[in-house]
Amino acid sequence: MMKYTKDLLEFLDLSHLSTDEELAIRQVLQRDDNLRKRETGRIRRLQISIPDPKKLKVMTGEWFEELRTRRYGRQSDVAEVLRSSMRRKKPTAFRTSTFSDVGQTENKEGEKENKDPQTKASEIQTPDTSFLNLSFREKANQELSNEESTVDTEHPATSQEPPSVVVTPMDTWEDEGLDSDDCSSVSSYGSDFSARRGYGSIALGLTGRTGSLLSVYSEAGDFGSVTVQGAVEFSLRYRNAEELIVTVEQCQDLAYANPRKQRTDPYVKTYLHPDKSRQSKKKTSIKKRTINPVFGGETLKYKMTMDDLKGRTLNLSVWHNDSRGRNVFLGQVDIDLKTWNWGHETLTWYNLQPKNPGVQDSPEYHGLLTVALKYIPPGSTGVDKINSGEVHVWLKEARELRKLKPQGVDSFVKCYMLPDTSKKSRQKTRVVKKSQKPVYNHAMVYDGFRAGEVREACCELTVWDHNKLSNQFLGGVRLSLGTGQSYGKNVDWMESVNEEIQLWENMLSSPDAWVEGEIPLRSSMTPRK
Incomplete structure (x- = not known):
């Protein structure tokens, strides 16, 4: 024993x-x-x-x-x-809070077809929420205060206002599957906060995950706080069997991802841009506690014709593997395969480069989403629950989505009304198969708002390509006032811009009426923390 x-x-x-x-x-x-x-x-x-x-x-x-x-x-x-x-356990030192490269796909999920909000509008009913004797704000305050007292005992809650919702990487884009509440198009604010698990247990579960959940975020910007330095040695060769082989030999003089611990656990990752899907991602093994890792000729292989390769760019990046999944960007190299000399197959040193800030400030265009909103304030005529307001979200269509498959994507839209990230808040459309211009025509209702609370909320809409094994992120929008705060607390998800803010303001200024907008889809979303 x-x-x-x-x-x-x-x-x-x-x-x-x-x-x-x-x-x-x-x-x-x-x-x-x-x-x-x-x-x-x-x-x-x-x-x-x-x-x-x-x-x-x-x-x-x-x-x-x-x-x-x-x-x-x-x-x-x-x-x-x-x-x-x-x-x-040895005494711990400073832990970096850099948030990046945690993956990009969701787990397998089923989708159920929803009814047309125009032809079946009479069937969309307000649910019986008489059991809600507390508003969303009060429920959020109770639940999140309980979480803080359990997890962060050094920083107890000192305010009656609800803190910003704490969401770990596993929560951020993990798809819980289609549960019974997903079949409904009506959601009550704050009705399922007790179902959320504590921060600590989720964070500990991240260590052993092999699949990534948020790679789309690591591509969106340099989340690391380290200065890029050092070099990487690798080679490219193409076989007659229509296979590109990337041989990674070693790196030298990498930056310390955690300066206080003087620690870096590096690995190398590659993509063939513009494809940033899970299928395009390849990774080497992780080398522990070294800024001069030797990979010993590890090979990363892509099956692809030469004609297809000439339209691609090899992106090879070096990352520090954090035990909680908050990996740190250490540098990258881009190789334009259209102009590459395929006769050059020897190992070559390349200086690592930082990410291009200009590209990050101007996210890649990923299509448009047409959505209509309607706000019914508390006490409005025709509302069953006089003391609470409602936000109606009508997802009409999307267009010019990324063409990840030759026959088109099988897309669906998922919606959360933040800061509520419970399953009661999550709603989804049906899957529209093989279309770059899908028509969803799906309506959802979020109720339980007290006066002024809609200004503290954010409607998060994300578009996904449905696959049997995993779903791939296609783009998203966040509709809010973009103040950066919710209930007086700084939150990362309240960062709407331009058309997103305009549509939310139009909804607030035109109560009891539909307002519509065509919103550009973001190529990446800031992780909810």
Whole structure:
């Protein structure tokens, strides 16, 4: 038993944990200890009150422990392993908060067809929300205050105002699948905050993920705070079997991703632009604690004809792998394959370059989304719930979407009314197959707004290409006042611009009436934090 526990400790390197994360784990361990004590007391009382051994075995759960031991053998005490690992943990240093390169695709999900809001408008009804005795603001305040008291004990909530919604990378674009609430086109604000998991547990779950969820963000800009330096050695060659082979040998003199720890865990990633999909992404292994990593000729391969290659640009970038998924950009090299000399196959050194700020300030055009909005203030005639307002979102169509497939994309739109990121807030359209100009014609209703609360909200609309294994981000918009704040707290998602702000302002200035706009789709979205 002890030998097994000591062996297991080798796999629990907790040196990367921040103080807040360690506190969150200790709180979980304390709750586990309290539950164990309560269970021990319950079993002791049963042993006194129940004389029948067979009945006692059932009531105490001893039968289950015996069955588990026979089937799986004796298991080590995970709580004790964690405690021992934390006692062995080295003092932690500064943790970088750089947010980037966490992936770009969503998990597999089903889509259900929704009814035409014009022809079936009478069927879109306001749900029975009589159970909502608290407004969205009050529910958000309660839930988020509870989360802060559990996770961030060093910084307790000091205001009755709800803090900005904390969303970890796993939450940001992860698709929870089509649940029963997705079939409805009506959502009540703040009705499902209790379903959200705490920050600490989600952050710890990021370490072992192999697939990326937010690569689209890493392509949007340089999220790293380090100065790009150093060089990378690699070569290109093309085989007659219609295969491009990128051989990565080594890097030298990389920047420290975490200056205080003097630590960099580098790896190399490649794309064949303009394709930024998951299929285009290739990565090397990760080298630990070195600014001079040697990859030893690792190969990244692409099956593609020479004619197709001549329209591509090889983007080779170097990243620091952060244990929580907040990877740091260390530099990149772009190779225009149209003008590349294919006779040059020897390993060559290239200086790493920063990302082009001009490109990031002018996001790539990804199409247009036509949407109509209507705001019904509290107390308006015809509203069942006098004390709450409603926002109606009518997704009409999109056009000029990226053509990721020869036959066109199978697109759908997902909507959240931020700061609520619960499943009750999430709504989706049906999937429109094989079209670059899909007509969704889908209406949604968000209710539960008190006077003035719509000014604190943001309607986030994202367009996705539906695939069997994963969904790919096509573009998105955020409709709000773009103030950068919600309920007095600074939030990253309240960053609407131009047409996005104009449409939201038009909705507020024209209550009880539809306002329509054609909004350019962003090629990337700032992660919700």
